[in-house]
Amino acid sequence: GESVGLHLPTLSVQEGDNSIINCAYSNSASDYFIWYKQESGKGPQFIIDIRSNMDKRQGQRVTVLLNKTVKHLSLQIAATQPGDSAVYFCAETPQRGGNKLTFGTGTQLKVEL
Amino acid sequence: DAGVIQSPRHEVTEMGQEVTLRCKPISGHDYLFWYRQTMMRGLELLIYFNNNVPIDDSGMPEDRFSAKMPNASFSTLKIQPSEPRDSAVYFCASSLQGPGGNEQFFGPGTRLTVL
Numbered sequence: 414g415e416s417v418g419l420h421l422p423t424l425s426v427q428e429g430d431n432s433i434i435n436c437a438y439s440n441s442a443s444d445y446f447i448w449y450k451q452e453s454g455k456g457p458q459f460i461i462d463i464r465s466n467m468d469k470r471q472g473q474r475v476t477v478l479l480n481k482t483v484k485h486l487s488l489q490i491a492a493t494q495p496g497d498s499a500v501y502f503c504a505e506t507p508q509r510g511g512n513k514l515t516f517g518t519g520t521q522l523k524v525e526l
Numbered sequence: 527d528a529g530v531i532q533s534p535r536h537e538v539t540e541m542g543q544e545v546t547l548r549c550k551p552i553s554g555h556d557y558l559f560w561y562r563q564t565m566m567r568g569l570e571l572l573i574y575f576n577n578n579v580p581i582d583d584s585g586m587p588e589d590r591f592s593a594k595m596p597n598a599s600f601s602t603l604k605i606q607p608s609e610p611r612d613s614a615v616y617f618c619a620s621s622l623q624g625p626g627g628n629e630q631f632f633g634p635g636t637r638l639t640v641l
Contacts, residue, residue, distance in 0.1 A: 447629065454634075455634060455635075456530075456617050456619070456632030456633055456634050456635050457569070457617075457632045458632070459629050459630075459631070462629065502569065513559065513571055513574055513582060514571075514630060515571075516568065516569045516571075517568075518568045519568060519569075
């Protein structure tokens with residue numbers, strides 16, 4: 414069936430470096446993508462989203478890139494900080510408007526001092 | 527707004543007992559979602575409601591699980607009887623339908639341990 418998956422289960426980076434977290438999806442009908450951050454003991458928290466008619470979107474210290482040709486999504490975090498340590502999930506849905514999301518398996522980001 | 531509220535935050539029970547998890551979505555949100563998270567299976571959607579009506583319950587594991595949404599501000603997820611394999615963190619999330627997108631706001635979760 415259709416699925417969303419992540420390439421790397423754990424990513425370790427030095428404080429101040431840039432982080433890149435990757436996500437592959439298989440549903441060609443996916444229209445809307447979201448990145449969530451989950452800190453230990455908390456629920457997932459929205460970071461940034463992107464629609465399928467875009468290939469890049471920037472937020473504060475974060476950038477999401479979408480390559481529809483190879484069905485690949487990435488989250489870039491600039492100047493990674495200790496507070497960025499968390500599990501990051503990508504999620505997708507075939508359409509916008511409150512319908513259910515399919516979540517990837519998650520990547521653990523560890524920031525080393 | 528206080529965000530999505532879940533109770534209890536932690537629940538420890540014995541196998542065979544009934545467990546009821548509660549959720550209060552963000553006021554005005556049209557959608558409510560119940561998820562289960564485990565190390566083995568990740569984040570799984572169990573069921574979701576739109577305007578208090580269950581839309582998709584295909585993720586509910588089996589008949590031991592049931593969910594209700596009697597009004598726009600309250601939902602329950604019940605497990606009866608509970609089993610050790612039900613041990614997980616259960617999240618409730620809500621979202622607002624509209625052109626803005628599908629951002630779901632998650633509650634803090636209920637950590638369930640079935641002994």
